[in-house]
Amino acid sequence: MMKKKYSKIMIVVVVLLIIVSTFILIENSISKKEVEVNSQYYTGFVARVQKLDDTLSQTSEIETKIEVEQMFEVYTSIILVNDQLTLLKENTKTFPELDVLINDFLIFRGEYGYLVRDQLKGSRADSEVLMKVVKQVKLFLTDLPNEYENSKEFSDQFSKASEHIKPLIHLNF
Numbered sequence: 001m002m003k004k005k006y007s008k009i010m011i012v013v014v015v016l017l018i019i020v021s022t023f024i025l026i027e028n029s030i031s032k033k034e035v036e037v038n039s040q041y042y043t044g045f046v047a048r049v050q051k052l053d054d055t056l057s058q059t060s061e062i063e064t065k066i067e068v069e070q071m072f073e074v075y076t077s078i079i080l081v082n083d084q085l086t087l088l089k090e091n092t093k094t095f096p097e098l099d100v101l102i103n104d105f106l107i108f109r110g111e112y113g114y115l116v117r118d119q120l121k122g123s124r125a126d127s128e129v130l131m132k133v134v135k136q137v138k139l140f141l142t143d144l145p146n147e148y149e150n151s152k153e154f155s156d157q158f159s160k161a162s163e164h165i166k167p168l169i170h171l172n173f
Helices: 002-059 067-091 099-120 127-143 152-170
Strands: none
Touching: 002 067, 002 127, 067 099, 099 127, 099 152, 127 152
């Protein structure tokens, strides 16, 4: 009789352990998948920022005849970075707050758009403003974490990098 009682308790404990183990495995699988998705979208975002940086680097080496075309290339790259940020926000979970950075990039896009428009109208672009853009984007890219991690350190580093975009929301005064 005593053996039966212990057998039932053992069976219940084993069943509970199996259920808990299954739950933990499923949770880990879901978490791993989320990190993988976040990582893929983050890698796409960083690639877009690198492309923007490359385009800006080319802008500082151009002749005046090509300047409008190069500025338009930069403007297009800014739009693509903003689109990638939106994709990152819409398709990832547990990612650091992106609303402020998206808003800052939208404002930056508008500010840079005014520079392109002035250039198209024949006004010469202010080289100091253009160099400020090159510098801030380079700082942003340098401070961005290389890879996505689901950690506070990643979040802090991402937030710190995002601060480099703030000066770009006031290009036209």
